[in-house]
Amino acid sequence: MRELALHLLDIAENSVAAGAKTIQIFAEEDLVNDRLRLAVIDDGTGMDAQMVAQVTDPFFTTRTTRKVGLGIPLLKAAAEACNGFLAISSVPAKGTRIEVEFQHSHIDRMPLGDLPGTWLTLLVSYPAIHWIFQYKNGSSCFEFDDVLFKREMGDLPLTEPTILTFLRQCLQEGVADIQGSAVIQ
């Protein structure tokens, strides 16, 4: 995978598989401290300490349940190669929080990639899940919480062309408006 946004999609799929009702996806570009931070937080089934230890091991697989695969070990290795880390905290029956950090300016850091594309894909594919998306760039922040939107659309599927156009533009413009706007003091 060549984009961090694709890794976010991959992690979010685990949250969906874990039966989460609410999933939050964060990305932050902090140029002042030269960090790029990502997080996926869910209220799914969670994992016990033993499983948390196992999911970052590339030789461990839950192929029978297909809950986690190679995605997390690869992302962890990528973060660690860029003076960063991947941390998982999880409580059974409560949820899982995955945080990833990179040195923003590191030459090997993958580009953030198409964040709105990842968000839109998840939003329309899993309408029953409550999605919260956030993108921060310095002191600017874009947040999309789908509660109000879905309530107003009622029983209309989000894949109706008019709605799709609205959502795509909303997410794309929200991110584009603040991308690259941060100035290093």
Add this chain to the structure above:
Amino acid sequence: MPTVKSLEDLKKLREEALEKRKLKTTPGNVQITVAMGTCGIAAGARETMKAILDTIETQNLTGITVTQTGCMGLCEKEPIVQVTVGDQPKVTYGKVNPEAAKRIMQQHVVGGKTVEDMVIPL
């Protein structure tokens, strides 16, 4: 913050969408499923999904449900897309890049004809 503008906008949006829905553009209800396991994503499934959503938008196709599924155990055939039109049997397509996705949308979803050369026999 340029989030959802106002409640009024959303109400208007809903009306528009409902209005458009009356003009049927696809033969019966269509369900499209894109496989999005790690293997699918790595093979480009998100771009495939984007091409499908793009076609829905640009051609104003109503009545289509798009969902996802995990790894189907055919990682070498990813990106995999399944299409069900009305009560016809489900068709599974393999190696669906964005271009192929547009072809499937055109020929199968709009035209009702299976794209034979891309079908994975299951």
